[in-house]
Amino acid sequence: MNNLNKIMSGLVVAFVVVSLSAFTVDQRQAAMIFQLGEIVDVKTEPGLYFKMPFLQNVRFFDARILTMDSQEPERFITSEKKNVLVDSFVKWRIVDVKKYYVSVGGDEMRAKQRLFQTVNDSLRAEFGKRTVHDVVSGQRDQIMEILRQKADQDARKIGVQVLDVRLKRVDLPQEVSESVYQRMEAERKRVANELRSTGAGEAEKIRADADRQREVILAEAYREAQRTKGEGDAKATALYSEAYSANPEFYAFYRSLEAYRQTFRNKSDVMVLDPSSEFFKYLKSPGK
Incomplete structure (x- = not known):
């Protein structure tokens, strides 16, 4: 009986030790092992791992691709000193758990604040180099790639990789929209007037060419008529002369x-x- 109790007690102790020592990391996670507050190891591959119970503890981090979405459109100024409203989002993930923990204390909110500031600074710099037309339609893809590269370069300092930066919406404030629409309308009118002027010039050229051809044709016809008339008159004169000579x-x-x-x-x-x-x-x- 005493032996059985010892075995049972040993099994219980072993179970407790194993349960306190073993931990699993799945494909969505990364784990950091601490010993007396110091980082001793980082596990990024899925699997079963062990730690020293009571002496070591484990902290898990989300290794999935995360999204940081702007809550409200941000206002930026273009090279024309025009305001635009930009709504964006960022795709990012943790790639260096130790650096991530040391830089922002493993706090996802602090990491997002850092990314938000980086992206906004890059947006402000890039929009300041471009016109409203460029940022609304002309160079949007180019701007997003530049933003991603700049944001990723800064994010690596905190152990984060920026996978994508997207501009969901680029709008103009009401007062700017009216100014842009007026300028677009004026440009369309200018192009239309230019096309009409070109068309009128071509039409005048065609009419002048037609008039010239008509004059040439009439002159040719008149000359032919005069030649025929002359031949007829000559023949008539010859006939009259012949008739006169005969009688x-x-x-x-x-x-x-x-x-x-x-x-x-x-x-x-x-x-x-x-x-x-x-x-x-x-x-x-x-x-x-």
């Missing part, structure tokens, strides 16, 4: 008839002529 008396009679027809075409015309005029030669004696 001068008949040709004179024919020309007189043409003259009568043209002269007496309008019945209302009144003419005063000498009856003995050569004009009435064939009217007086058509057979001669």
Whole structure:
């Protein structure tokens, strides 16, 4: 009976010692072992570990990727002296547990305050180099990468790695928005006027070219008509000359008839002529 009690007592003591000595670290954690207030070891790999009971104690730290989200949009000034409101967040994690503990006492809140100050200082510096257009749309990705690099460089001093810095929202205060919209509208009007002016110039050029071509075509047509008319007149003259040579008396009679027809075409015309005029030669004696 005494032996059984001793065995049972030994098992109980062993269980207590093991329970006070053993601890586990999972993949989401890192552990730091202290002995009399001094850091003696750091465990970052998952597994079962042991410590000296009563003499040593363990403190666990979150090794997951953490998020620091700004509570309220922060106001920054651009190179144009315009205010912008920025809402951002940071992804970070502990990579050096010992440095993290020594720097901020292992206090996550203090670490976030340090990161917040670093990111804000970087934002202020980067936005001060850029215009409103750059920070709103033009260079947003570039700004975020620069912020991440600067924040990570400072965060390494406290055992933290900055994985990402994101600008969730970049807005303009109401008074700045109105100014920007007015400038954008003026720019659109300027471009529209420039396009209209260019279009009007092109249209005028096309019209001038069309007028020039029309004048050339008309001149060519007139010249061709005059040439054809000249050829016709020449042929008519040749025919008249040939007819006159063949029968001068008949040709004179024919020309007189043409003259009568043209002269007496309008019945209302009144003419005063000498009856003995050569004009009435064939009217007086058509057979001669």
